[in-house]
Amino acid sequence: MSLDVDQIIDRRRLRQKLTFWRVVGVLALVAALGAAAFVTVGRTAFEGSPHVARIVIGGLIRNDRERVELIERVARSNAAAVILSIDSPGGTVTGSEQLFNALRRLAEKKPVVAVVEGIAASGAY
Missing domain, CATH: 1.20.5 (Single alpha-helices involved in coiled-coils or other helix-helix interfaces)
Structure with a gap:
């Protein structure tokens, strides 16, 4: 057993x-x-x-290094085009100029289209 x-x-x-x-x-x-x-x-x-990238620009525009780095990453990516979704009342002069320069450099590499979702005043347009 x-x-x-x-x-x-x-x-x-x-x-x-x-x-x-x-x-x-x-x-x-x-x-x-x-x-x-x-x-x-x-x-x-x-x-x-290839894809279409979408960048949201909302709220107050100010010196924002992270946003500029995002735009630079999109410029280096395989995005075929970029859509800017804007809803901003504007912002500071230096922040608006920084954003403008980053978007101009992006537009040299890829087609960029802006879509105003709500308001695009001052530095946002």
Whole structure:
């Protein structure tokens, strides 16, 4: 009788180990497929394919280095064109000039179209 109990315990341990390694194998397979999909499709979906970029200019226009960096990143990207979505009452002189210069540099590389959503006063137009 004791031999049967030992065999049952051994089988249960083997089954648990087998189940563990099956789960690890399935997770590894899913991770590998996800990585392969990102490498093949992910890069072309986000970087390689031409697209139309949209830049939102809203609120008070002021010195905003992050906005200028965004415009420069769009200029370097594979965007085929750019849509400016404007809803701004204007802003500071230096901020408006900084934005204007960044948009002029962008317009030299890509077609740019401005769409006024609400108001485009002062430095926003």
